Amino acid sequence: MTKMFRKTLLAASVSLAALLAAQGAARAQEATIVFPTNEVGATTYNPIKATMLNTATALIFDRMVSQGADLSYQPWLAESWEEAPDGMAWVFHLKPGVTFHNGEPFNAATVKAWIELFKATEGDNTYMVEAIASVEVVDDATVKFVMSRPEPNLLYNLSSTFMSVVEPKSYAALGDDYGVTEVYGTGPFKLESFAIGQETVLVRNDAYAWGPAVAANKGAPKVAKLTFREIAEDSTAFLELKTGGVDMLLSVPSDLLGEITAEANLAVLTLPGQDVWYMPINVTKAPFDDILVREAAAKAINQDEILASVFGGVGSVADTFLISALPESQVSDSAKIKYDPARAAAALDEAGWAMGPDGVRVKDGQPLKVTLWTQGDSIFRRLTEVVQAQLKAVGIEAEITTFDSSMIRDQYKTGEQQLAVRSYNWDNADIVDWFFGGDRLGYPNVSMFNDPKAEELRTAAMAGAKNMSERVANFTAYHEYVLTQFPMAPIYQPVTSIGYNTERLVLPSPLNAPSFGSVAFIDMEVKE
Amino acid sequence: MLAYAIRRSLMLVPVFLAVSVIIFLILHFIPGDPIDNLLKVGSSPTARAEIEARYGLDKPLPVQYLIWLGNVLTGDLGTAIVARRPVIDLIGQALPHSLALGGLALAFSSIVGITLGVIAALNRDRWPDRAIMGGVLVGSTMPSFWLGLMMMLAFSVWLGWFPVSGARGWSSLVLPVLTIGLGGTALVTRITRVSMIEVAQKDFVTLLHAKGLSPLRIQLRHVLRHALIPVVTILALRIGWILGGAVTVEVVFARPGLGTLLIKALAQHDYPVVQASLLMLAMAVMIGTLLGDLLQAAMDPRVRAALA
Numbered sequence: 001m002t003k004m005f006r007k008t009l010l011a012a013s014v015s016l017a018a019l020l021a022a023q024g025a026a027r028a029q030e031a032t033i034v035f036p037t038n039e040v041g042a043t044t045y046n047p048i049k050a051t052m053l054n055t056a057t058a059l060i061f062d063r064m065v066s067q068g069a070d071l072s073y074q075p076w077l078a079e080s081w082e083e084a085p086d087g088m089a090w091v092f093h094l095k096p097g098v099t100f101h102n103g104e105p106f107n108a109a110t111v112k113a114w115i116e117l118f119k120a121t122e123g124d125n126t127y128m129v130e131a132i133a134s135v136e137v138v139d140d141a142t143v144k145f146v147m148s149r150p151e152p153n154l155l156y157n158l159s160s161t162f163m164s165v166v167e168p169k170s171y172a173a174l175g176d177d178y179g180v181t182e183v184y185g186t187g188p189f190k191l192e193s194f195a196i197g198q199e200t201v202l203v204r205n206d207a208y209a210w211g212p213a214v215a216a217n218k219g220a221p222k223v224a225k226l227t228f229r230e231i232a233e234d235s236t237a238f239l240e241l242k243t244g245g246v247d248m249l250l251s252v253p254s255d256l257l258g259e260i261t262a263e264a265n266l267a268v269l270t271l272p273g274q275d276v277w278y279m280p281i282n283v284t285k286a287p288f289d290d291i292l293v294r295e296a297a298a299k300a301i302n303q304d305e306i307l308a309s310v311f312g313g314v315g316s317v318a319d320t321f322l323i324s325a326l327p328e329s330q331v332s333d334s335a336k337i338k339y340d341p342a343r344a345a346a347a348l349d350e351a352g353w354a355m356g357p358d359g360v361r362v363k364d365g366q367p368l369k370v371t372l373w374t375q376g377d378s379i380f381r382r383l384t385e386v387v388q389a390q391l392k393a394v395g396i397e398a399e400i401t402t403f404d405s406s407m408i409r410d411q412y413k414t415g416e417q418q419l420a421v422r423s424y425n426w427d428n429a430d431i432v433d434w435f436f437g438g439d440r441l442g443y444p445n446v447s448m449f450n451d452p453k454a455e456e457l458r459t460a461a462m463a464g465a466k467n468m469s470e471r472v473a474n475f476t477a478y479h480e481y482v483l484t485q486f487p488m489a490p491i492y493q494p495v496t497s498i499g500y501n502t503e504r505l506v507l508p509s510p511l512n513a514p515s516f517g518s519v520a521f522i523d524m525e526v527k528e
Numbered sequence: 529m530l531a532y533a534i535r536r537s538l539m540l541v542p543v544f545l546a547v548s549v550i551i552f553l554i555l556h557f558i559p560g561d562p563i564d565n566l567l568k569v570g571s572s573p574t575a576r577a578e579i580e581a582r583y584g585l586d587k588p589l590p591v592q593y594l595i596w597l598g599n600v601l602t603g604d605l606g607t608a609i610v611a612r613r614p615v616i617d618l619i620g621q622a623l624p625h626s627l628a629l630g631g632l633a634l635a636f637s638s639i640v641g642i643t644l645g646v647i648a649a650l651n652r653d654r655w656p657d658r659a660i661m662g663g664v665l666v667g668s669t670m671p672s673f674w675l676g677l678m679m680m681l682a683f684s685v686w687l688g689w690f691p692v693s694g695a696r697g698w699s700s701l702v703l704p705v706l707t708i709g710l711g712g713t714a715l716v717t718r719i720t721r722v723s724m725i726e727v728a729q730k731d732f733v734t735l736l737h738a739k740g741l742s743p744l745r746i747q748l749r750h751v752l753r754h755a756l757i758p759v760v761t762i763l764a765l766r767i768g769w770i771l772g773g774a775v776t777v778e779v780v781f782a783r784p785g786l787g788t789l790l791i792k793a794l795a796q797h798d799y800p801v802v803q804a805s806l807l808m809l810a811m812a813v814m815i816g817t818l819l820g821d822l823l824q825a826a827m828d829p830r831v832r833a834a835l836a
């Protein structure tokens with residue numbers, strides 16, 4: 001009896017050990033990641049309807065087109081494409097053998113059904129497919145978009161997460177539950193569970209064999225399971241990384257970079273950012289209705305000093321309104337707005353503002369005092385104080401007014417601002433139209449810029465191009481003209497810093513993608 | 529007593545209506561609207577008017593209010609404008625987390641607070657009293673944001689006893705419950721102590737002493753029973769606070785909850801979510817107050833007599 005008991009105990013121990021080992025191995029194939037703080041609180045994985053999508057969306061779904069690190073368009077579910085010379089039609093050749101997570105095939109009929117679904121859905125993303133008049137199935141692997149007008153931005157839209165290809169049948173069947181309880185894409189990972197505000201668990205799509213052109217691994221991801229956690233507080237996320245509770249933070253604020261690099265098993269990966277920090281100048285408010293004063297204020301901003309003192313040298317200076325990866329940012333050198341205190345002083349002299357005894361310039365007995373708006377977040381306040389000091393150095397006294405970040409947009413709508421410090425996050429040149437379009441005064445056009453020549457160039461940029469190269473040329477011209485009118489001063493381009501555990505993860509390097517998304521997660525490895 | 533309960537409950541109806549008007553108006557007078565969060569770069573300048581019309585935000589405020597109230601009264605809390613989900617789903621996801629955290633924190637602060645209050649009162653002006661009241665002073669002055677991070681450092685980073693954050697299982701509840709509970713404990717301890725000392729000076733207590741009952745029996749059987757009346761009222765009032773008062777702790781410990789949902793929706797001006805969450809919090813406060821009153825009536829024969 002005793003012998004038998006021992007045998008049973010031994011067998012049980014062996015099985016338990018095997019089970020634990022198996023669990024250990026399984027754990028080794030798993031990674032836990034913290035979403036960037038600005039992605040916390042996404043409520044659905046329905047790309048057609050959502051107003052906000054997180055990084056996991058890009059892993060559940062594939063898109064027709066991918067983007068390389070240089071923002072060039074590369075094949076994905078569309079292997080190749082042709083655009084009609086007049087821009088009125090696009091033909092896409094689709095990758096064969098692609099299936100959705102629920103087994104449905106991906107083909108020309110799916111693309112047609114998806115675009116029609118997109119156009120019929122009441123939502124705020126439909127503008128992305130507005131220019132597509134109809135979709136024709138040429139054959140199983142070829143689809144033709146008939147356009148109502150040329151849309152040279154189509155490839156950008158097709159590479160956006162909002163244009164993730166959804167499985168049309170389940171989309172129609174699930175209604176509001178699509179993207180919450182169930183979701184089917186063709187992506188490298190499948191949704192296992194989603195708890196709003198808490199976590200999303202994804203498991204590997206073993207059938208995946210159609211990775212984007214820019215990924216090194218075209219097959220199934222190396223990691224079996226990904227848990228994405230939502231942590232809004234940076235210090236908490238850092239403590240989780242430090243204690244091994246999570247393996248990676250998708251955004252690390254600059255003040256925690258030192259804490260991460262100080263740990264032996266942690267490292268930081270930096271990628272180009274998609275943000276630009278800038279100082280809008282209200283062109284309608286005196287003294288900034290004088291272009292010379294605007295030029296002086298813009299050229300008083302010492303971007304290098306700000307990069308070093310406020311952002312610890314992480315990132316790069318901005319001298320145009322667009323992120324430098326965009327071809328439209330390549331304006332002529334003379335149009336770039338750079339720190340030039342001598343020119344700032346000369347412009348103010350020319351405008352009649354003479355230096356007063358207290359270091360503040362004076363004209364007709366009036367001191368050069370202006371308001372400088374900012375928002376409550378500490379980084380904005382720190383930056384704004386440095387901007388204030390730099391303006392003072394050329395004789396402009398700026399008084400800072402701080403607004404709550406959720407209310408400042410409404411303040412801008414009053415048009416009372418003179419100068420402000422703000423930032424945007426976007427990777428397409430149409431942001432120039434958004435912030436300087438004459439019919440969006442107040443907000444988003446904080447600069448209240450409404451210039452006839454700019455409007456002409458804007459129309460050409462937004463609607464006058466038949467193809468991509470024409471669009472780039474038109475937007476570059478529009479962007480360049482706007483810069484020469486000084487409705488803002490570019491300041492800084494941050495990078496995206498990703499903190500990770502080097503004992504657990506091997507990240508792809510170099511990463512041929514504009515951000516840490518599907519390409520990175522397909523190629524990422526977990527150390528055994 | 530039943531008549532009182534019914535009368536008292538009916539009084540909640542006008543309060544509810546007044547609260548609903550205030551919630552609706554305050555929200556619409558705050559600068560900003562949800563449309564800014566919906567408009568995307570590349571959308572046309574006319575998109576704003578289209579979106580306003582789609583969500584009925586172009587209608588006059590009184591009309592918007594009546595539509596909303598009518599829907600709420602039929603149990604329809606609407607669909608979130610920015611979050612794009614039925615509000616009832618969003619609240620349904622957040623509420624269990626808030627109830628677990630707030631309920632346990634309230635239980636913790638009640639049990640520990642009353643116990644410490646009794647010990648302090650029984651040892652008035654002696655070292656246990658001074659030690660407890662000193663501790664209470666420290667506990668009530670520590671901001672929960674800081675206390676939460678310190679708890680995390682001590683029990684998760686150094687000792688490794690509990691997970692740093694998250695909402696998985698009971699172990700992840702311990703630190704947030706302690707963080708909120710300690711603040712509440714301070715309040716309950718102080719009220720229990722003061723109330724015990726006050727009641728101990730009443731004539732009936734002197735009589736009980738004269739009858740020769742043991743001092744401990746007098747304190748725990750008679751004094752505590754009377755002293756608990758204000759404590760119960762305070763605890764009942766905190767029911768509303770339980771649901772939405774834990775925002776900072778929810779953020780620090782990365783837990784979902786009604787407070788976090790409300791703050792996020794406020795920042796996005798997501799009217800239906802804010803209105804529904806605030807209404808729930810207001811109702812929790814109203815129900816808490818009602819409960820406090822009813823409990824007081826049940827515990828105190830003098831109140832019952834006055835009502836009869």
